[in-house]
Amino acid sequence: MKVGVIGAGSIGSVVATRLRAGAVPGVRLTGVAHSDPADPDGVPVLPFDELVAESELVVECAGQQALAALGPRVLDAGRDLLVVSVGALADQHLLDTLLAAGPGAVHLSTGAIGGLDLLAAAAAMGPLESVEIVTTKKPAGLVQPWMPEEQANRLREADAPVEVLRAPARTVTAAFPASANVAASVALAVGAWDTVEAAVVADPGAARTSHVITAEGPAGTYRFEINNHPSPRTPTSSRIVPYAVLSAIGGLANPRGVFR
Ligand SMILES: NC(=O)c1ccc[n+]([C@@H]2O[C@H](COP(=O)([O-])OP(=O)(O)OC[C@H]3O[C@@H](n4cnc5c(N)ncnc54)[C@H](O)[C@@H]3O)[C@@H](O)[C@H]2O)c1
Known part of the structure; x- marks a missing residue:
């Protein structure tokens, strides 16, 4: 499965680096799209449209505004979308838009919690x-x-x-x-x-x-x-979140024998 990541902050950088290192069997990182002043080290950076064109799954790790602006474009291009900024879906209009968009499918990351x-x-x-x-x-x-x-x-x-x-x-x-x-x-x-x-x-x-x-x-x-434990880079986030994202990507790429 070809996976692209939007966002290269405390979550996206770990997800991209781990994918690049082959941490999830059957998954290849296409690249990262971001809006930081400097490119992250060690991962390919792509413009958003190219990232979408080259990926089967796009992972949003970029915040609520980015999800609202870019999420529907990912789904309309026929790519699946894994959402990390789940809080944005408190906006019923955005939730309805993402659920109605397609042909790509929207998935939600469990992020910092379980149960x-x-x-x-x-x-x-x-x-x-x-x-x-x-x-x-x-x-x-x-x-x-x-x-x-x-x-x-x-x-x-x-x-x-x-x-x-x-x-x-x-x-x-x-x-x-x-x-x-x-x-x-x-x-x-x-x-x-x-x-x-x-x-x-x-x-x-x-x-x-x-x-x-x-x-x-x-x-x-x-x-x-x-x-x-808080993320050392972004204290509002937790260290577990990128690993929840990686676990979700693994479940999508290898759907046999995973909990549902
Ligand atoms: N579901 C959960 O439990 C959970 C937990 C923690 C954080 N989050 C969400 O994850 C988001 C990311 O967290 P983080 O700590 O990595 O944030 P961060 O601030 O460290 O990084 C955000 C990244 O997104 C990029 N970005 C922002 N707007 C963009 C755009 N329009 N296009 C491309 N890239 C863009 C930035 O360049 C940056 O690289 C947070 O905004 C938060 O809402 C969810």
Whole structure:
């Protein structure tokens, strides 16, 4: 399978480098398209249109705006698309556009979390009564342009955990585009944006980024706790994410004997 990567940041650079090194059997890296001032080392760089033309699967590791601008073009060109910036799909119009586009197919990366398969199964049995995801990370990565200066300073200077926002998943995803992709992932897995409550906590003592997901419904009660080491390059992201992407690429390239 020929795979192209959009984005050469903390996620895309690791994905591309590993693919280039042959880490996923049956997969060949075509190249990377990016918008950084300098090209990444050790991987071929291609203009976006060439990347799409030469790839069977295009992996978006470039952020929500890039997904909105480029995702439909990948699918319309008949290439499959693996989405990492899942939070962008809180925009119902973009979600509908990507699902309707084609002939390429859209796939979603599990990114920083797990348990999405079981949550989807539980939701398939009957509507879940409650679903919550609480994300806790260091304050620096949570300061947002929309925050009043006083709130931003309070976060930067916090010496104890502070709950920054608790709201429906769609609201939290929009408020923290780099940190709350996971709230969108949970909402998409259970197919019910309004049922999922998300909270973001800034904790100056958080050495790792944690996500605690709880759900209750007719199938049972569920609790997943994930503690990820932050990416050294982009602290808002986690080190696991490129490996979740590589695992998904492996499942698409070698679809026998993988969990569904
Ligand atoms: N699903 C998850 O759990 C999860 C977890 C972490 C991050 N993410 C998402 O992944 C995205 C990438 O994360 P990162 O840490 O690698 O970001 P990053 O900022 O380190 O890198 C982004 C890369 O995308 C490129 N880019 C941006 N716009 C582009 C465009 N229009 N065309 C081509 N390239 C473009 C940049 O040049 C850069 O190389 C984040 O924006 C975030 O939304 C998802």
